[in-house]
Amino acid sequence: MSTAVVTVNRGLFGGLNLRKKTLLIIGSTSLLLLAIVVSSVFLGEEPLQTNFGSKNLAPSLEHPFGTDWMGRDMFIRTLEGLGLSILVGGLASTISTLLTVILGLLSSAGKTADSFVSWLVDLFLSIPHLLLIVLISIGIGGGAAGVITGVALTHWPSLTRVVRAETKQLKTQEYIHISRNLGRSKWWIATRHILPHLVPQILLGTILMFPHAILHEASVTFLGFGLSPHEPAIGIILSESMRYLSAGYWWLAFFPGLSLLIVVLAFDMIGENLGKLINPKIAHE
Amino acid sequence: MHLKGENISFEYKKNDPVLKDVNISLRSGEVLGLIGDSGSGKSTLCKILAGYEIKYQGKVTMDGNEIPSKGYNPVQLVFQHPEKAVNPKWRMKDILNEGHLVSQDILEAFGIKNNWLNRWPNELSGGELQRFALARALSPKTRYLIADEITTMVDAITQAQIWNIVLNIVEELNIGVLVVSHDRNLISRLCHDTIYLKDINNV
Ligand SMILES: Nc1ncnc2c1ncn2[C@@H]1O[C@H](COP(=O)(O)OP(=O)(O)O)[C@@H](O)[C@H]1O
Numbered sequence A: 001m002s003t004a005v006v007t008v009n010r011g012l013f014g015g016l017n018l019r020k021k022t023l024l025i026i027g028s029t030s031l032l033l034l035a036i037v038v039s040s041v042f043l044g045e046e047p048l049q050t051n052f053g054s055k056n057l058a059p060s061l062e063h064p065f066g067t068d069w070m071g072r073d074m075f076i077r078t079l080e081g082l083g084l085s086i087l088v089g090g091l092a093s094t095i096s097t098l099l100t101v102i103l104g105l106l107s108s109a110g111k112t113a114d115s116f117v118s119w120l121v122d123l124f125l126s127i128p129h130l131l132l133i134v135l136i137s138i139g140i141g142g143g144a145a146g147v148i149t150g151v152a153l154t155h156w157p158s159l160t161r162v163v164r165a166e167t168k169q170l171k172t173q174e175y176i177h178i179s180r181n182l183g184r185s186k187w188w189i190a191t192r193h194i195l196p197h198l199v200p201q202i203l204l205g206t207i208l209m210f211p212h213a214i215l216h217e218a219s220v221t222f223l224g225f226g227l228s229p230h231e232p233a234i235g236i237i238l239s240e241s242m243r244y245l246s247a248g249y250w251w252l253a254f255f256p257g258l259s260l261l262i263v264v265l266a267f268d269m270i271g272e273n274l275g276k277l278i279n280p281k282i283a284h285e
Numbered sequence B: 001m002h003l004k005g006e007n008i009s010f011e012y013k014k015n016d017p018v019l020k021d022v023n024i025s026l027r028s029g030e031v032l033g034l035i036g037d038s039g040s041g042k043s044t045l046c047k048i049l050a051g052y053e054i055k056y057q058g059k060v061t062m063d064g065n066e067i068p069s070k071g072y073n074p075v076q077l078v079f080q081h082p083e084k085a086v087n088p089k090w091r092m093k094d095i096l097n098e099g100h101l102v103s104q105d106i107l108e109a110f111g112i113k114n115n116w117l118n119r120w121p122n123e124l125s126g127g128e129l130q131r132f133a134l135a136r137a138l139s140p141k142t143r144y145l146i147a148d149e150i151t152t153m154v155d156a157i158t159q160a161q162i163w164n165i166v167l168n169i170v171e172e173l174n175i176g177v178l179v180v181s182h183d184r185n186l187i188s189r190l191c192h193d194t195i196y197l198k199d200i201n202n203v
């Protein structure tokens, strides 16, 4: 981590503008996402008002995203849904990353362990994500725990594959051989030499995992296998809205869907720009 | 007290031998030269002797016993490119003391300055890095030092300095040294004896 900081500092001498721009994009996008989470947490404290006097209103200044069939403000519902999605996605991605780190270290520690990890990666990659998430979620009994476990258990394989490849390359380095010759154990080498090199990639991988996790959570919930209908989730909002689409209440699905898309793109943008910052080539110099 | 390689044969690719039936013997305290053209397999032999390469045929022994693959290896190998021998994300003091706490005497002998210890590897020159690599390899538990072109990348003055220090230390610790080089003058200046590695593909 400290090297990454050093690299950033050193990089400031050259390419100041580009770096500043990248940091600015990352900063402002993160701020937007943080604002969504924070406001949704505060909004969640008081139950959403139902007001049957103002149901199914089209978007207006008072209700920018319109209102639903119970007269609830769709802007607030969307905000709460997004906050929940980000939290669920974040938790799932974090657990997934933890799995990646454990399996990555395991695979660097020995040949048998590596074959096992490789087999596990292939196994999980051969089953369609969505199907696996649904199965795991049902198996655990649905709800937030089911969805988080499902998403967490399905998103580690591709990052683990990257980590494995990187580890393999690192292990051919002379200083790794030297470390072994100096009497250091495989585990010691894995945690002191290999893991620190992987931190930037793992960090980046986690952030790029976010949008996948969020979209998967939303689609599983939309299909009815995820978060419970009482939760203010985007997937719930979208599936409920489907019933009202034919009535011409387009805003019920449009704004929540669009917002979800924007959040997903925002995460992608952060990941992409962070990738420019932690370019491994620069970090190794 | 001998480090011995007997009938060593090796190939990276099938049916493309790099070494064939090579015999080599290094005594404690001996400074032995190994000369050979580029590509003749000198580095490969070094890696086999120091246990980096294990898929060889033949036998490597120290005092008649196989060298254990775990724990500190009494046969230490130092490479031509010190920048590859250090983790770029570690500070020099961590690199230096990875195997054992290097003594103040050795640091002084190599002229390693205290303010170098807090630097990163890319803030030192090749010659300075090589001093760290050597200091790290010359622990009290080291019996043999395999020096694979360790001064090829530095200027003549630095080369002379480094070899002076190394020869002093190995004499004191009774360490056997294999000096690998394609530079005949250097070898004849440093070594008691010299062996030649012929490129088997040119025979
Ligand atoms: N990792 C490797 N994979 C395949 N071939 C190699 C590898 N390392 C060295 N060689 C080949 O083995 C031969 C001997 O190489 P090397 O031991 O480095 O020779 P030297 O140190 O005498 O120059 C060369 O032909 C080289 O191309």
Ligand SMILES: [Mg+2]
Binding pocket: B042, B043, B044, B148, B149
């Ligand atoms: Mg060589």
